Amino acid sequence: MTRMHKENNLSKNQQIIFDLIDKSPEPLKAYTILYNVQKKGINAPPQVYRALDKLVEIGKIHKIESKNAFVACKNSDCEISKATAFSICESCEMVDEISDVKLSKYLSSFNHKKGMKFKRFNLEFFGLCKKCK
Amino acid sequence: MTRMHKENNLSKNQQIIFDLIDKSPEPLKAYTILYNVQKKGINAPPQVYRALDKLVEIGKIHKIESKNAFVACKNSDCEISKATAFSICESCEMVDEISDVKLSKYLSSFNHKKGMKFKRFNLEFFGLCKKCK
DNA sequence: TACATACTGTTATATTATAACAATTCTAAC
DNA sequence: GTTAGAATTGTTATAATATAACAGTATGTA
Ligand SMILES: [Zn+2]
Ligand SMILES: [Zn+2]
Ligand SMILES: [Zn+2]
Ligand SMILES: [Zn+2]
Numbered sequence: 330m331t332r333m334h335k336e337n338n339l340s341k342n343q344q345i346i347f348d349l350i351d352k353s354p355e356p357l358k359a360y361t362i363l364y365n366v367q368k369k370g371i372n373a374p375p376q377v378y379r380a381l382d383k384l385v386e387i388g389k390i391h392k393i394e395s396k397n398a399f400v401a402c403k404n405s406d407c408e409i410s411k412a413t414a415f416s417i418c419e420s421c422e423m424v425d426e427i428s429d430v431k432l433s434k435y436l437s438s439f440n441h442k443k444g445m446k447f448k449r450f451n452l453e454f455f456g457l458c459k460k461c462k
Numbered sequence: 463m464t465r466m467h468k469e470n471n472l473s474k475n476q477q478i479i480f481d482l483i484d485k486s487p488e489p490l491k492a493y494t495i496l497y498n499v500q501k502k503g504i505n506a507p508p509q510v511y512r513a514l515d516k517l518v519e520i521g522k523i524h525k526i527e528s529k530n531a532f533v534a535c536k537n538s539d540c541e542i543s544k545a546t547a548f549s550i551c552e553s554c555e556m557v558d559e560i561s562d563v564k565l566s567k568y569l570s571s572f573n574h575k576k577g578m579k580f581k582r583f584n585l586e587f588f589g590l591c592k593k594c595k
Numbered sequence: 596t597a598c599a600t601a602c603t604g605t606t607a608t609a610t611t612a613t614a615a616c617a618a619t620t621c622t623a624a625c
Numbered sequence: 626g627t628t629a630g631a632a633t634t635g636t637t638a639t640a641a642t643a644t645a646a647c648a649g650t651a652t653g654t655a
Pocket of ligand 3: 524534536546559
């Protein structure tokens with residue numbers, strides 16, 4: 330008798346997977362997530378990927394494309410994942426979501442010369458974090 | 463008796479694969495590349511991935527992270543792939559490299575509050591191109 | 596209740612990428 | 626030209642990431 334977690338609109342699997350990602354200090358990969366939720370009855374890749382897809386869609390998590398890994402959204406601002414920016418340490422792999430209103434506004438209003446109107450962007454910065462440099 | 467193509471520093475496999483990507487109007491995936499160069503004697507994934515890695519490293523091509531696909535660099539500016547920006551149509555999958563000096567300068571000089579100094583960035587914009595909207 | 600929609604469970608498979616190792620070719624220095 | 630190191634190549638196998646397809650269950654609304 331699985332019950333939806335209506336208080337926040339997440340289903341059972343979505344909530345389990347979101348909680349795991351949200352608690353993690355670093356981005357999690359899909360199969361790492363799978364191994365960690367098997368004790369909770371989530372047994373197969375499609376269950377993980379479906380929850381991830383939905384969580385990305387509603388903006389609760391973001392995918393770090395260069396790492397095929399997922400982080401919880403730390404910004405109430407970046408609604409439904411339309412404007413994401415991350416700083417990524419090339420040494421320790423730390424990922425931090427950038428919340429910079431000026432940057433976000435600058436990019437959101439950027440228009441391509443060739444007449445394309447953008448609906449969404451993703452920006453990934455790479456360097457060395459404080460600890461690693 | 464394979465001979466290096468010293469005129470541009472690319473090895474035989476690198477040149478074959480670069481030429482294919484450079485001629486393509488759209489981003490190419492690694493296995494699409496593989497199928498297309500088998501007639502030229504490149505038979506296995508590692509041969510393709512090694513050439514791709516090198517071409518990315520020297521800035522002749524870029525990887526579109528959100529698509530796991532590769533495009534030739536159209537900018538003489540973005541040396542050794544340190545500052546890349548693309549516009550991607552979500553309908554027809556067209557990808558265009560953005561060459562905008564102001565954007566590039568703005569992002570290159572952007573510094574994270576948390577004390578991280580960036581060496582590189584990749585920006586991907588999504589929307590509908592002229593044809594598709 | 597009955598229906599539509601979203602979510603779940605499951606098996607199999609497709610796609611993307613790398614490990615490991617032996618051989619060859621290139622470059623620069625001797 | 627010989628030699629040694631670095632880069633590149635060829636090859637087999639396998640790892641890692643992601644989706645197709647289908648049957649079943651739960652939920653919200655009428
Ligand atoms: Zn966010
Ligand atoms: Zn670090
Ligand atoms: Zn470029
Ligand atoms: Zn289009």
